[in-house]
Amino acid sequence: MALQQQLGLLSKRWFGFGGAHFGYPAVAGESLKTFHCDGCGSLVFFENVKCLKCGHELGFLPPDGELRALETAMDGLSRPLSSKPAEPLYRHCGNGQQHQVCNWMVPDTDPDALCISCRLNEMIPNLSVSENVARWHKVEMAKRRVIYTILRLGLPLHGMPAENRPALRFKLIGSLDTNQPLTMGHCNGLITINIDEAEDVERERRRVNLHEPYRTLLGHVRHEIAHYYWDRLISNSKWLGRVRELFGDETPDYAAALKRYYAQGPPPDWQARYISAYASAHPWEDWAETWAHYFHIMDMVETAGSFGMILKPHHPAADSMTTDPRNDFDANTSIDSILGHWFPLTYALNSLNRGMGLSDAYPFALSNKVIDKLRLIHEVIQSMRAKAD
Numbered sequence: 001m002a003l004q005q006q007l008g009l010l011s012k013r014w015f016g017f018g019g020a021h022f023g024y025p026a027v028a029g030e031s032l033k034t035f036h037c038d039g040c041g042s043l044v045f046f047e048n049v050k051c052l053k054c055g056h057e058l059g060f061l062p063p064d065g066e067l068r069a070l071e072t073a074m075d076g077l078s079r080p081l082s083s084k085p086a087e088p089l090y091r092h093c094g095n096g097q098q099h100q101v102c103n104w105m106v107p108d109t110d111p112d113a114l115c116i117s118c119r120l121n122e123m124i125p126n127l128s129v130s131e132n133v134a135r136w137h138k139v140e141m142a143k144r145r146v147i148y149t150i151l152r153l154g155l156p157l158h159g160m161p162a163e164n165r166p167a168l169r170f171k172l173i174g175s176l177d178t179n180q181p182l183t184m185g186h187c188n189g190l191i192t193i194n195i196d197e198a199e200d201v202e203r204e205r206r207r208v209n210l211h212e213p214y215r216t217l218l219g220h221v222r223h224e225i226a227h228y229y230w231d232r233l234i235s236n237s238k239w240l241g242r243v244r245e246l247f248g249d250e251t252p253d254y255a256a257a258l259k260r261y262y263a264q265g266p267p268p269d270w271q272a273r274y275i276s277a278y279a280s281a282h283p284w285e286d287w288a289e290t291w292a293h294y295f296h297i298m299d300m301v302e303t304a305g306s307f308g309m310i311l312k313p314h315h316p317a318a319d320s321m322t323t324d325p326r327n328d329f330d331a332n333t334s335i336d337s338i339l340g341h342w343f344p345l346t347y348a349l350n351s352l353n354r355g356m357g358l359s360d361a362y363p364f365a366l367s368n369k370v371i372d373k374l375r376l377i378h379e380v381i382q383s384m385r386a387k388a389d
Contacts, residue, residue, distance in 0.1 A: 034306035038069035038081040046148075047141050049096075049103045056081065059090065059105040060144075062116050062151065067103075077108055093118050099127070101137040104144065117147045120157070122169040125195050132174055135198035139172055142217040143193075146225055149295055154385040156232065159189065165232050166190075168225075184220065186227035193221065211277070213363040219292055226291030230284060239380055246373050247290075248283040257282040273369045290373045293364065294381075297374070300362075301341045311344045335378040339371065 035044050040054035044067060048058050056069040059078065068080040070090070077089040090105035093115035104115035112119055118140070125132040150157065159167030166189025174195040175182055184194045197203045197217060207215035234243050244250070261281035270280045279289035349361040366374070 034303070035067040046145065047103065049100075058103065059092065060103055061090065061105050063107065065148070065151065070105075078105070095140070099133060099136075101133065101140050102144070116157075117144045120147075120168055120170050121172060122190060123171040123173060125172055125174050129174070132195065135174060135195040136172060138198035139193055139195050139217060139221075142221050143170065145218055145299075146221045146295070149299060150225070153298070153381050155229065155381065156384070164236075168228055168232075184224065186224050189228060189231070191221075191224045191228060193224070213276075213359075219296070222292035222295045223288045225295075226288035227284065229291065230287055233380055233384065234287070239376075242376060243287070244283070246369075246376055247286045250283040252282075254282055254284060258285075271365065272367050275364060275366070275370050275373075286373070290370065291377055294374055294377050296362070297338060297342050300345065301338055304341065304345050309345070311348055313344070313347075333382075335371075335375045338378075339366075339374075 035046065036042065037044050037051040037054060037056060037058070039051060039056040042051055042053040044051055044058060046060070046067060048067070050057055051069060054069075056071075057078070058067055059070050060067045061080065070078040071081050073079045073089050077091050079087065079089050089108040091108060093102040093104050093106055094113035095115075095118045096102040096104070102115060102118055104117055106112065106115050114121075125136050127133055127136075147157075157168045159165055169190045171190055171192045172195055173182065173192070182192075182194050182196075184192055184197075186192075197206065197220065203215055203217070206212075234240055258281055261278070266274070266277040266280040270277055274280045274286060274289070275293050276289050279286040343366075346362045350363075353359065353361050
């Protein structure tokens with residue numbers, strides 16, 4: 001099959017519409033990684049459905065950005081433990097009830113059976129294939145982490161038909177679900193995810209074949225989300241000129257650029273200008289790779305802050321992280337402040353991994369040019385947050 005056909009979804013750049021405005025505010029407050037059971041105070045995690053210590057059922061409440069212990073209310077509904085009588089009741093997401101793949105809750109006043117993450121799915125895998133439920137579950141866990149960060153940053157999920165900007169949707173399928181070549185990518189607001197990559201062996205095979213230092217489901221979803229936000233925030237906007245100055249002109253043929261990259265590889269000096277070798281393939285891919293790393297950085301620094309991590313290395317050449325990173329997540333935060341925590345954190349994480357004989361947790365270097373790109377992405381997102389406020 002010709003390369004243009006193989007690229008499929010990736011190479012098409014027209015728009016359509018779908019989805020709805022979900023009406024949820026930006027998630028505020030504590031980090032997504034450090035939740036505690038309301039019943040016993042035990043540490044619980046974002047994906048948990050039950051507290052293993054006290055047995056309370058757990059559910060994530062998107063309007064509040066909190067994982068809460070639940071108690072039965074009435075008619076199959078639940079309420080957060082120790083909540084006030086006037087607080088809303090919730091029901092489990094339909095995908096959690098039927099398939100045990102989601103732990104997010106839906107307010108009883110919401111007519112949709114699915115949570116705000118699952119209702120973004122335009123297509124789910126063929127569940128008659130026995131392996132697909134477990135693969136779908138892993139993909140949904142990665143997707144919900146990305147949706148959490150989107151809500152945390154106040155980024156839009158809905159479409160704007162008047163401006164030719166689509167709503168965000170997902171197509172989650174595997175190689176056994178289609179007779180056509182399956183390409184992960186973004187088109188028309190629709191992100192296609194190959195659930196085969198939920199299998200460690202398959203994902204590692206692709207990582208090795210593509211000469212990548214790092215490949216995870218979460219990273220891939222963050223990358224594809226970036227393509228959506230190029231169309232949603234950058235294309236035909238006031239930001240386009242500045243983005244082109246840093247990332248390059250995106251108008252040359254995309255399919256030809258990818259073909260050239262896979263035939264010739266990255267330029268010799270790519271590390272001075274790009275976050276990854278693949279980012280050199282085309283400005284759209286540079287944007288997507290850099291955006292994904294922005295999400296990595298925001299998530300990890302917030303997590304470190306939520307655990308109260310402060311680093312004071314003894315080595316005089318090592319950077320310190322001596323202030324609380326949780327203070328850095330407001331509308332006025334600069335990327336330089338966040339990176340001030342990020343660099344010493346990566347030094348510590350990579351050193352700990354090497355001490356266990358593992359690969360670096362973050363096997364990338366941020367050049368000054370890459371930091372400038374991160375700074376611009378941060379400015380775009382902060383501007384969106386300020387507009388929403």
